[in-house]
Amino acid sequence: MIEFLSSTALATVQDAGRLGSLRFGVGTAGAMDQLALAVGNLLLGNPTGAAALEVPVYPFQVRFTEDCAFALTGADCQARLDQQMLAPWWVHQARKGQVLTLSLPLAGTGSRAYVALAGGVDVPEVLASRSTQLRGAFGGFDGRAVRQGDVLRADKPGLAAAVDFGVLPPALTLPLTLDGLPAMRVLPAAEYTGFKEDSRAAFWAGEWKITAQSDRYGYRMQGTPLVPKAAMEIRSHGIVPGVIQVPSSGQPIVQMRDAQPSGGYPKFGTVIEADLWRLGQAAIGSRVRFIEATYESAIAALDEVQAWLDEVRRLIELQRWALQRS
Structure with a gap:
């Protein structure tokens, strides 16, 4: 074909x-x-x-x-x-x-x-x-x-x-940027408070570059290192796409669609499901920003995406009906 x-x-x-x-x-x-x-x-x-x-x-x-x-x-x-x-x-x-x-x-x-x-x-x-x-x-x-x-x-x-x-692309109809850069909302994760306060502040305030070592498995980010308050030793645990893990280098890794199902690095945060597509479209070498989210705002973002898809479905059906009758 x-x-x-x-x-x-x-x-x-x-x-x-x-x-x-x-x-x-x-x-x-x-x-x-x-x-x-x-x-x-x-x-x-x-x-x-x-x-x-x-x-x-x-x-x-x-x-x-x-x-x-x-x-x-x-x-x-x-x-x-x-x-x-x-x-x-x-x-x-x-x-x-x-x-x-x-x-x-x-x-x-x-x-x-x-x-x-x-x-x-x-x-x-x-x-x-x-x-x-x-x-x-x-x-x-x-x-x-x-x-x-x-x-x-x-x-x-x-x-x-x-x-x-x-249809119009979601980048135009569901825009989300910060200081001119693509942005993704992030929920703090289990080990978030185990990192130093200035590191946590730097994560939200700084730009993060998607390095050349990134692929469908994970995006390796480059920016101000995230430093723990003390060494963390945790057992391997389940992870899903969107989870942000921090290895000893302090440079975070965002798990993407081909992520393995378990890992042992501390979990700093999770890119919310509603924004994973934004990160998936960010190019290697480009820079992005992260915005702190709450559970309630993450659910509301999912509802917004679903409402957009429902409207797209409605508009497509109308266009298809009009073309078939013309």
Whole structure:
């Protein structure tokens, strides 16, 4: 259905994640930007958690070997279908033989693009998910990133009933910045008070750079070191995406979608679920800020995201209805 022409590594098949398997020692995986995945699927009439392609490195090219409707979300990568420019956060129609090209993302639009296909990317489910778990080498397409020459199928290829419509991205409709930098809300975690007061203050006041040692497993941050009041020795314990751990260097690590299910570093905080997509779109080498949250504000943020998704679903249904009647 689509043949990969690019030799660029690291593009993977991801869905909403492998939920419910942490107790077996299996991480969640799934899309780094869950909102981009959900909207791409909504645009096509797919289930919101259907599998799509996550693209973090550019240029990226695929050839459609059948007619197929597809949607582009996430970073604005100046996409082209053959030589025709395509809008981001939009649904399009490809004809057999046409080539989709994604270039470097425009500044301020994110770092990861998502290509959703009609019906979802058709790969086998492993533990109730089609997501690629790179460290375990399972799920997705043979448990690895796609390579030049690979071919993937859509579950429902063919001509779409309605195309050429879209939505505004959440970066515009749900903005959150601090001093001009992308910001994420963080809940203090179990060992938070075990760090010196000036370190805690520096965490909230300072900028944090996402270092080159970052990937889908974890974002290693660089900034003012977080210093404990005394040496902490704790047993390994369960962790989830979003947890911020602090190794002996004092430079925090934010666990991301491929995070292992347990770890022994002290837990400083947790990026709230409603903001993980923001961090997932932050580019390597960029700087971000953190904002202290409460449990109540974290729940309210989740409600805000869900309300936004509900409104997006309503608007998409209206646009699709209008196009089908025209």
